[in-house]
Amino acid sequence: MxxxxxxxxxxxxxxxxxxxxxxxxxxxxxxxxxxNTDKLLEDYGDSWVAVYDxxxxxxxxxxxxxxxxxxxxxxxxxxxxxxxLSSREVIALYSKQ
Amino acid sequence: MRIIKCYLSNFGHRNLMPAPAVQAYCFIPRxxxxxxxxxxxxxxxxxxxxxxxxxxGLQGHMRxxxxxxSTGIGGQCGYYEEDAVLVFTDTKGQELSFPLELSIQRIRxxxxxxxxSYILQTPCLLGRDLFSKWELRYNHRxxxxxxxxx
Numbered sequence: 001m002x003x004x005x006x007x008x009x010x011x012x013x014x015x016x017x018x019x020x021x022x023x024x025x026x027x028x029x030x031x032x033x034x035x036n037t038d039k040l041l042e043d044y045g046d047s048w049v050a051v052y053d054x055x056x057x058x059x060x061x062x063x064x065x066x067x068x069x070x071x072x073x074x075x076x077x078x079x080x081x082x083x084x085l086s087s088r089e090v091i092a093l094y095s096k097q
Numbered sequence: 098m099r100i101i102k103c104y105l106s107n108f109g110h111r112n113l114m115p116a117p118a119v120q121a122y123c124f125i126p127r128x129x130x131x132x133x134x135x136x137x138x139x140x141x142x143x144x145x146x147x148x149x150x151x152x153x154g155l156q157g158h159m160r161x162x163x164x165x166x167s168t169g170i171g172g173q174c175g176y177y178e179e180d181a182v183l184v185f186t187d188t189k190g191q192e193l194s195f196p197l198e199l200s201i202q203r204i205r206x207x208x209x210x211x212x213x214s215y216i217l218q219t220p221c222l223l224g225r226d227l228f229s230k231w232e233l234r235y236n237h238r239x240x241x242x243x244x245x246x247x
Contacts, residue, residue, distance in 0.1 A: 063217050
């Protein structure tokens with residue numbers, strides 16, 4: 001069952017090569033955000049940012065605005081990494097039970 | 098034995114103690130949708146779930162009859178259930194799949210009001226449904242965090 005599901009998942013991603021390309025791009029965007037959090041917070045503090053090709057392509061206080069900006073620019077929504085940048089002191093406790 | 102490398106992420110919070118994280122491609126066959134997700138590795142979560150903005154984008158595809166309540170530290174929330182598969186990449190660059198029943202946070206959609214930002218910021222969690230079958234090694238100080246699949 002698992003190899004079939006894997007095959008289906010890779011097909012949905014556009015095939016193995018496309019899958020790898022999207023995965024690597026996603027990794028790069030995450031590294032970009034993680035390594036530049038302080039700088040990004042100075043420029044876009046307490047806002048949503050959208051990152052594509054290691055560049056900020058949209059930012060807004062509201063998530064829906066980010067989505068419309070991405071769509072207006074004709075970027076592939078599923079490949080644009082969106083993240084809220086928070087400068088607040090937080091203790092995060094998450095659990096699903 | 099296959100090894101998947103995890104890392105520490107601040108999930109966009111400057112002042113958050115970095116948390117273990119891993120990247121996976123999450124695919125839901127029923128709706129033929131998949132996307133790359135950064136999961137927080139969370140031994141406190143009994144199940145793997147999509148939360149926040151990832152869940153928000155899926156609300157229109159969810160089925161009410163799969164909805165059930167879930168209790169966490171922040172209170173109670175509804176979660177939809179979907180058969181899904183997570184695709185990881187091991188240290189040799191090979192794909193590795195993990196089928197699971199994925200929980201998807203219910204986020205009420207409202208035409209005249211957006212969901213609160215803190216709801217959309219909730220990270221996706223990789224939970225004990227996976228750790229009960231795979232091994233998790235966690236060395237925060239040494240920044241060495243790995244998932245080991247049998």
